[in-house]
Amino acid sequence: MTYKIHCKCERVEIALSNEPIVHAFCHCVDCRELLNIPFHSVTAWNETNVSINKGSNEIVAFQHPTLKMQKHFCKHCGEVLFNTNGLNWRVVSQLLISKCNDNELPKELASNRHFFYEQRVVDVKDDLPKYLRGTNGLLYEG
Numbered sequence: 001m002t003y004k005i006h007c008k009c010e011r012v013e014i015a016l017s018n019e020p021i022v023h024a025f026c027h028c029v030d031c032r033e034l035l036n037i038p039f040h041s042v043t044a045w046n047e048t049n050v051s052i053n054k055g056s057n058e059i060v061a062f063q064h065p066t067l068k069m070q071k072h073f074c075k076h077c078g079e080v081l082f083n084t085n086g087l088n089w090r091v092v093s094q095l096l097i098s099k100c101n102d103n104e105l106p107k108e109l110a111s112n113r114h115f116f117y118e119q120r121v122v123d124v125k126d127d128l129p130k131y132l133r134g135t136n137g138l139l140y141e142g
């Protein structure tokens with residue numbers, strides 16, 4: 001499977017191929033700090049599954065001063081195409097994929113769990129597993 005994303009001004013186009021490493025909601029403080037969002041709707045991809053089809057020279061990488069995270073955005077329209085984390089995953093927002101796919105998120109990319117739920121600033125009421133301290137391990141028993 002290949003998913004195509006682009007920034008608002010469409011100068012940058014990226015293809016995501018095969019399967020993401022994870023597709024989940026991340027409540028960690030680092031995502032929050034990097035992107036100013038309460039939690040992140042994550043699809044994470046191996047670097048090798050992400051190809052920049054157009055506009056690689058238009059992308060600016062911002063290295064966060066203290067976190068091992070980068071924001072990669074289009075220098076013309078400012079849209080964040082993905083961020084990277086300490087594991088060097090390419091983290092693409094489910095919202096961006098949805099916007100680039102007629103406002104519909106492909107079902108197989110929908111979140112199937114919550115990560116770092118202990119660090120949350122909002123409670124979420126759903127039936128998905130909520131991992132307290134990472135991407136597996138101890139579960140929230142709300």
Ligand SMILES: [Zn+2]
Pocket residue numbers: 007008009010011012074075076077078079
């Ligand atoms: Zn752009």
Ligand SMILES: [Zn+2]
Pocket residue numbers: 026027028029030031032040116
């Ligand atoms: Zn996170």
